[in-house]
Amino acid sequence: MSPRYDVPKAAPEPLRQVQLLVNSADVENEVDWLPDWLAERGLGSEEVERARELREALRLLVLANNGRPVDPHAVEVVNAAARGLALGLDATGSLTVGGAGDALDQVVAVAFGAMLDGTWGRLKACRNCHWSFYDYSPNRSATWCSMQLCGNRTKTRAYRRRQASL
Ligand SMILES: [Zn+2]
Numbered sequence: 001m002s003p004r005y006d007v008p009k010a011a012p013e014p015l016r017q018v019q020l021l022v023n024s025a026d027v028e029n030e031v032d033w034l035p036d037w038l039a040e041r042g043l044g045s046e047e048v049e050r051a052r053e054l055r056e057a058l059r060l061l062v063l064a065n066n067g068r069p070v071d072p073h074a075v076e077v078v079n080a081a082a083r084g085l086a087l088g089l090d091a092t093g094s095l096t097v098g099g100a101g102d103a104l105d106q107v108v109a110v111a112f113g114a115m116l117d118g119t120w121g122r123l124k125a126c127r128n129c130h131w132s133f134y135d136y137s138p139n140r141s142a143t144w145c146s147m148q149l150c151g152n153r154t155k156t157r158a159y160r161r162r163q164a165s166l
Contacts, residue, residue, distance in 0.1 A: 009133035011123055014110045019123060021107050022059050022132040041103035051104055054081055059125055062132050066124040081108045126150050
């Protein structure tokens, strides 16, 4: 389902579930696997609009984890989706985000859980292609989904611009 360059920067579970939803579209190449994502999770095509709205809101939030300003509409969408969630404790006394209904609610619960445990900031979207990747670098400084695919291309463009302006 996902292009192979997702593999080295796959997020750990359960945050992977958020990443898989965000990456159910390849924005740069205009490919959308959302119907497959829904079908694999027992949801029908009637959820496409809700899923797409949530996906793009989450994409904007993980772009914000990569230096973009936070989008107010994305905040509204996620807040609306979060209304059915509930904080609680599991059997070990650890804080959990629960009350999740379907797979989309589950994704929102996982995102909130990651915000609570501090791993959320490592889930980013590439500044160039908007593909979501998990930042494994020790100082959380990764900017691109892949240096080969986007980092070098961006550098090449910057280089060409400099050459053109000489
Ligand atoms: Zn990229």
